[in-house]
Amino acid sequence: MTDKDMLFDYLLRLGDNSLILGQRLAEWCGHAPMLEEDLALTNIGLDLLGQARMFLSYAGEVEGNGRDEDRLAYFRDTKDWRNLLLLEQPNGDFAMTMARQFFFDSFQYLQFEALSNSTDERLAGIAAKSLKETTYHRRHSTDWIIRLGDGTDESHERMQRAIEALWGYLPEMFDMDAVDEAMVVDGIGADVAALRPEWDEYVNGVLTEATLTRPEDSWSVRGSREGKHSEHLGYILAEMQFLPRAYPDAKW
Amino acid sequence: MGVVDREFEKLEAAFQAKVEAEQRIEPKDWMPEKYRQTLIRQMSQHAHSEVVGMLPEGNWLTRAPSLKRKAILMAKIQDEGGHGLYLYSATETLGISRDQMFDQLHSGKAKYSSIFNYPTLNWADIGAIGWLVDGAAITNQIALCRCSYGPYARAMIRICKEESFHQRQGYEIMMTMAQGTEEQRDMAQDALNRWWWPTLMMFGPNDSNSAHSAQSMQWKIKRQSNDELRQKFVDATVPQAEFLNLRIPDDQLKWNEDRGHYDFGEIDWEEFRNVVKGNGLCNRERLQARVDAHEGGRWVREAALAHARKQEARKAAAAA
Amino acid sequence: MSKNNKGELPLYEVFIRSKNGLDHKHVGSLHAADAEMALMAARDVYTRRGEGVSIWVVKSTDIVASSPEDRGSFYDPADDKLYRHPTFFELPDEVGHL
Numbered sequence: 001m002t003d004k005d006m007l008f009d010y011l012l013r014l015g016d017n018s019l020i021l022g023q024r025l026a027e028w029c030g031h032a033p034m035l036e037e038d039l040a041l042t043n044i045g046l047d048l049l050g051q052a053r054m055f056l057s058y059a060g061e062v063e064g065n066g067r068d069e070d071r072l073a074y075f076r077d078t079k080d081w082r083n084l085l086l087l088e089q090p091n092g093d094f095a096m097t098m099a100r101q102f103f104f105d106s107f108q109y110l111q112f113e114a115l116s117n118s119t120d121e122r123l124a125g126i127a128a129k130s131l132k133e134t135t136y137h138r139r140h141s142t143d144w145i146i147r148l149g150d151g152t153d154e155s156h157e158r159m160q161r162a163i164e165a166l167w168g169y170l171p172e173m174f175d176m177d178a179v180d181e182a183m184v185v186d187g188i189g190a191d192v193a194a195l196r197p198e199w200d201e202y203v204n205g206v207l208t209e210a211t212l213t214r215p216e217d218s219w220s221v222r223g224s225r226e227g228k229h230s231e232h233l234g235y236i237l238a239e240m241q242f243l244p245r246a247y248p249d250a251k252w
Numbered sequence: 253m254g255v256v257d258r259e260f261e262k263l264e265a266a267f268q269a270k271v272e273a274e275q276r277i278e279p280k281d282w283m284p285e286k287y288r289q290t291l292i293r294q295m296s297q298h299a300h301s302e303v304v305g306m307l308p309e310g311n312w313l314t315r316a317p318s319l320k321r322k323a324i325l326m327a328k329i330q331d332e333g334g335h336g337l338y339l340y341s342a343t344e345t346l347g348i349s350r351d352q353m354f355d356q357l358h359s360g361k362a363k364y365s366s367i368f369n370y371p372t373l374n375w376a377d378i379g380a381i382g383w384l385v386d387g388a389a390i391t392n393q394i395a396l397c398r399c400s401y402g403p404y405a406r407a408m409i410r411i412c413k414e415e416s417f418h419q420r421q422g423y424e425i426m427m428t429m430a431q432g433t434e435e436q437r438d439m440a441q442d443a444l445n446r447w448w449w450p451t452l453m454m455f456g457p458n459d460s461n462s463a464h465s466a467q468s469m470q471w472k473i474k475r476q477s478n479d480e481l482r483q484k485f486v487d488a489t490v491p492q493a494e495f496l497n498l499r500i501p502d503d504q505l506k507w508n509e510d511r512g513h514y515d516f517g518e519i520d521w522e523e524f525r526n527v528v529k530g531n532g533l534c535n536r537e538r539l540q541a542r543v544d545a546h547e548g549g550r551w552v553r554e555a556a557l558a559h560a561r562k563q564e565a566r567k568a569a570a571a572a
Numbered sequence: 573m574s575k576n577n578k579g580e581l582p583l584y585e586v587f588i589r590s591k592n593g594l595d596h597k598h599v600g601s602l603h604a605a606d607a608e609m610a611l612m613a614a615r616d617v618y619t620r621r622g623e624g625v626s627i628w629v630v631k632s633t634d635i636v637a638s639s640p641e642d643r644g645s646f647y648d649p650a651d652d653k654l655y656r657h658p659t660f661f662e663l664p665d666e667v668g669h670l
């Protein structure tokens with residue numbers, strides 16, 4: 001892999017994460033537990049979509065093969081997607097959606113903080129803008145973890161179940177492969193493994209306040225960095241990519 | 253005539269004089285009970301329409317054909333949720349809670365605009381909704397910015413300001429489709445064919461058959477008649493369709509030099525009544541989706557309340 | 573107000589300062605379980621187009637309002653106190669701006 005290939009792959013990871021989670025949040029549109037929350041979820045979805053477009057556009061430029069954000073979003077099959085397995089998991093109930101959001105937001109907050117110091121100015125700029133958005137996202141999902149964990153028996157139970165169901169997808173966030181290592185050496189990327197202690201501290205604090213029990217680290221799954229996904233991603237793409245794939249000559 | 257009656261007549265006359273003088277009525281001002289009830293009906297119906305209206309467009313959000321279109325559509329649907337919220341908020345100043353309004357919607361007692369009981373079948377429908385449905389809505393809403401009830405008028409001003417981009421994005425989608433591939437052109441024409449008549453129905457029954465019109469005009473909670481607004485919409489829209497080179501599905505549509513307006517065919521009022529009655533293609537699904545969201549979200553709202561109470565109790569205990 | 577709104581989240585009124593130098597202005601209301609939730613929701617609902625730099629939320633039940641019947645006694649007495657308005661005083665032009 002050349003430096004260029006690695007930067008391309010790295011940017012895809014960032015873009016795909018935001019896009020797939022944004023796509024999942026779009027499924028809530030019109031169905032949230034209250035109108036106010038419908039607006040909150042679409043706000044977060046819009047932020048994520050905006051981030052995805054910036055990362056993917058940049059990725060396309062780095063690659064230099066004339067692929068723009070849409071070419072990358074609509075004409076790649078599952079094995080070429082780099083989003084974390086966590087983010088393609090189904091919405092489930094509101095507790096599941098918020099747990100997924102919380103784990104990722106608290107990771108993304110630290111990652112964007114690190115990336116806003118990237119030696120790659122364009123990347124640093126996108127990260128600095130995204131950090132502001134993520135600060136709000138994290139506050140929103142943190143509030144909900146506490147509210148649902150420390151709410152009623154039912155909400156507590158649902159939230160505990162959600163964090164247990166997602167727990168094994170979390171270690172993947174902190175994996176470092178050759179691309180990550182190279183990006184760190186160049187001062188471009190974030191050392192995500194090093195973010196773990198701070199992430200743990202924040203998450204543990206919130207879980208405690210929410211009266212939730214941190215699950216045992218008894219299982220973990222991974223594979224997204226090599227394009228090995230869960231079955232869910234195929235359906236997300238089938239839906240998302242339908243029009244441009246069905247009418248490849250059309251402009252929209 | 254008793255003192256009470258005379259007092260009531262005086263209040264009512266003063267109220268009507270205020271309305272005539274284009275002064276706004278505010279929540280705590282005296283108002284005839286029927287005025288209040290009519291407003292609650294009209295405003296909650298308007299709010300429900302915004303919220304149910306999120307569903308047909310939401311149907312294409314996960315399938316929008318470019319990331320830019322997806323972002324625009326998400327922002328637009330979000331606006332509709334916001335507009336529903338502004339309107340519920342304004343209606344609550346009349347002494348009804350949002351949950352009560354939801355109950356009325358879910359039980360079928362309250363209506364919402366029938367247009368949202370039609371399905372969105374291809375991407376051009378998103379264009380047609382923006383261009384036609386939002387266009388019709390704006391025609392109605394601009395008139396309501398001068399409505400006599402202050403909170404309603406203010407909500408409408410805010411909504412009209414925000415909605416100006418909705419119609420433009422819809423027309424832009426139609427333009428792109430109409431100038432696109434043959435398949436896209438077909439989609440655009442198909443969308444216009446299916447949305448044209450239901451859009452004209454949005455203005456309600458003909459003036460001669462409109463049950464509430466006269467009183468509502470007198471109270472200035474309706475500023476122009478159904479037929480006037482419908483004509484205005486047709487006159488504005490026909491040239492836009494011509495520009496797209498799309499055919500409006502009405503053989504009787506033609507310019508009338510004498511009237512200075514377009515003549516157009518008769519709406520199929522049987523279909524209108526049928527959809528209003530609940531027998532449109534999507535009535536059941538749309539309503540069920542709203543019931544599911546509300547009922548399915550109950551545990552979330554209960555949890556939020558329970559947590560807030562616990563926090564209050566902790567604060568009180570700490571202060572003690 | 574309502575008989576069957578048990579379980580409905582309380583109503584909050586929202587006030588927004590559109591830019592520094594201006595007063596907060598009432599823009600509407602929303603439902604939330606607590607102040608933090610109300611503040612976050614107000615941001616999502618009422619500042620989608622960057623309409624604000626500062627938000628106040630107040631529980632609707634905490635607002636004390638004058639009633640229309642007070643209008644006479646509250647505001648009419650000010651009507652004959654024209655000297656409170658600067659245009660009441662006529663000064664020669666030579667004095668300049670005052």
